[in-house]
Amino acid sequence: MCLGIPGRIVAIVDANAMLATVDVSGVRRDVDVQCVALPGAPLEALLDRWTLVHVGFAMSLIDEDEAKATLAILAGIGEADAEIAAFAERVE
Amino acid sequence: MTMTEPFHDRDTGRRLIDRIGEKLDRLGATERAPIHLMEVCGGHTHAIFRHGLAGVLPPGVEFLHGPGCPVCVLPMGRIDDCVAIADDPRVILTTFGDAMRVPGSKKSLLQAKADGADIRMVYSPLDALALARRNPDREVVFFGLGFETTMPSTALTIQRAEREGIANFSLFCNHITIIPTIKAVLDSPGMNVDGFIGPGHVSMVIGLRPYRFIAKRYNRPLVVAGFEPLDVLQSVWMLLDQIGCGAAEIENQYARIVPENGNPQAIGAIGDVFELRDVFEWRGLGSIDHSGVAIRARYARFDAERRFAVKGVTVSDPTSCQCGEVLKGAIKPWQCKLFGGACTPETPVGALMVSSEGACAAYHQYGGLRKGAA
Numbered sequence: 001m002c003l004g005i006p007g008r009i010v011a012i013v014d015a016n017a018m019l020a021t022v023d024v025s026g027v028r029r030d031v032d033v034q035c036v037a038l039p040g041a042p043l044e045a046l047l048d049r050w051t052l053v054h055v056g057f058a059m060s061l062i063d064e065d066e067a068k069a070t071l072a073i074l075a076g077i078g079e080a081d082a083e084i085a086a087f088a089e090r091v092e
Numbered sequence: 093m094t095m096t097e098p099f100h101d102r103d104t105g106r107r108l109i110d111r112i113g114e115k116l117d118r119l120g121a122t123e124r125a126p127i128h129l130m131e132v133c134g135g136h137t138h139a140i141f142r143h144g145l146a147g148v149l150p151p152g153v154e155f156l157h158g159p160g161c162p163v164c165v166l167p168m169g170r171i172d173d174c175v176a177i178a179d180d181p182r183v184i185l186t187t188f189g190d191a192m193r194v195p196g197s198k199k200s201l202l203q204a205k206a207d208g209a210d211i212r213m214v215y216s217p218l219d220a221l222a223l224a225r226r227n228p229d230r231e232v233v234f235f236g237l238g239f240e241t242t243m244p245s246t247a248l249t250i251q252r253a254e255r256e257g258i259a260n261f262s263l264f265c266n267h268i269t270i271i272p273t274i275k276a277v278l279d280s281p282g283m284n285v286d287g288f289i290g291p292g293h294v295s296m297v298i299g300l301r302p303y304r305f306i307a308k309r310y311n312r313p314l315v316v317a318g319f320e321p322l323d324v325l326q327s328v329w330m331l332l333d334q335i336g337c338g339a340a341e342i343e344n345q346y347a348r349i350v351p352e353n354g355n356p357q358a359i360g361a362i363g364d365v366f367e368l369r370d371v372f373e374w375r376g377l378g379s380i381d382h383s384g385v386a387i388r389a390r391y392a393r394f395d396a397e398r399r400f401a402v403k404g405v406t407v408s409d410p411t412s413c414q415c416g417e418v419l420k421g422a423i424k425p426w427q428c429k430l431f432g433g434a435c436t437p438e439t440p441v442g443a444l445m446v447s448s449e450g451a452c453a454a455y456h457q458y459g460g461l462r463k464g465a466a
């Protein structure tokens with residue numbers, strides 16, 4: 001919950017609603033990207049960027065090396081699987 | 093000693109440990125008179141234990157585990173209130189998985205679910221909002237908790253609910269703020285913290301400025317740190333460096349994620365939706381002034397505390413449990429009389445035993461790595 005997980009922004013779902021699809025280790029879901037929207041730029045500018053996702057919200061843009069290192073750290077402290085499982089969670 | 097290789101870059105790790113040792117020698121710090129560093133954030137507590145960092149560092153430095161695990165400090169009364177809301181047959185109660193096992197005075201949310209309450213685990217408050225959209229005849233309540241890391245997500249969800257005119261969604265708000273918490277630690281009698289390892293992801297939201305008072309008024313250094321073992325070691329070294337020359341500054345070891353001024357959009361959403369409560373009760377620490385936030389009157393219709401008759405019960409912790417002393421760094425987890433006996437991760441008495449970020453659960457899981465024991 002507090003550590004978050006890095007993912008790559010792969011599609012813009014709804015620019016008005018500020019939603020984009022983020023891919024975390026092959027798992028995809030829609031994420032709120034308003035906290036990382038670049039001022040004055042269209043939301044498409046976020047495509048292919050890496051971001052740290054906390055509970056469904058992109059909270060910080062990071063570079064690819066940082067993202068991979070962070071994934072390795074999460075795996076190292078045994079948190080990656082739990083974070084990815086949570087990210088994959090769907091409610092009925 | 094058995095432990096995972098803690099460093100992606102072994103040489104840098106060794107070198108840092110050597111340099112930390114030299115600094116400690118120069119400071120005259122020993123096992124009997126160590127420098128005390130408090131990691132505020134539960135994520136750091138977890139990383140320190142997982143990698144056995146306390147065991148690889150010289151004995152002249154000791155980690156105190158701070159109150160920064162939001163699940164651990166939820167008071168029993170709030171869980172009881174939450175169970176009462178969930179028992180309303182109109183309600184679908186949603187929350188993060190971490191909150192499910194926290195003990196209330198009678199039951200946890202997990203037990204309430206087993207007893208028939210409609211309680212669902214969600215990954216995001218946005219999932220709770222989606223449930224409300226799909227179930228217009230039900231009341232969907234999100235049990236929100238966490239420090240400033242998760243606070244923007246609930247604030248933005250409430251703004252979204254308002255924009256979409258969703259009438260059957262509300263938040264039972266248990267968010268807490270980091271600054272009054274650190275202040276409570278600094279003001280507690282017998283406080284022996286020489287420096288702070290600052291929370292990484294809270295700082296990503298709030299930036300560095302809110303910590304200035306720690307240096308200015310309390311003359312203690314704080315270094316915001318990342319979660320990799322090398323990050324933690326480097327921040328320990330930066331803190332010792334400051335302590336060695338009598339400095340007290342707020343530094344940023346985690347600049348790759350933490351901007352000086354935080355995240356303006358997130359800060360804006362928090363300020364729009366939330367206001368400080370006069371006081372909020374913490375498990376183990378009692379009431380701390382201005383430490384919690386509530387929903388502003390403008391968003392009252394999304395406030396579960398106003399929509400449901402929440403009693404606001406206060407239940408004192410079991411007298412035998414010493415979570416408060418552990419949270420303030422006054423005793424180590426294994427010094428609690430219940431540790432490992434009545435209180436285990438399977439049968440938690442205190443919340444510090446529930447979350448993997450809680451100090452007691454971490455000691456219990458990785459106890460063999462603790463200083464002097466391995």
Ligand code: SF4
Nearest residue numbers: 413415428435442452
């Ligand atoms: S062992 Fe249990 S009761 Fe004792 S301080 Fe830890 S969590 Fe609290």
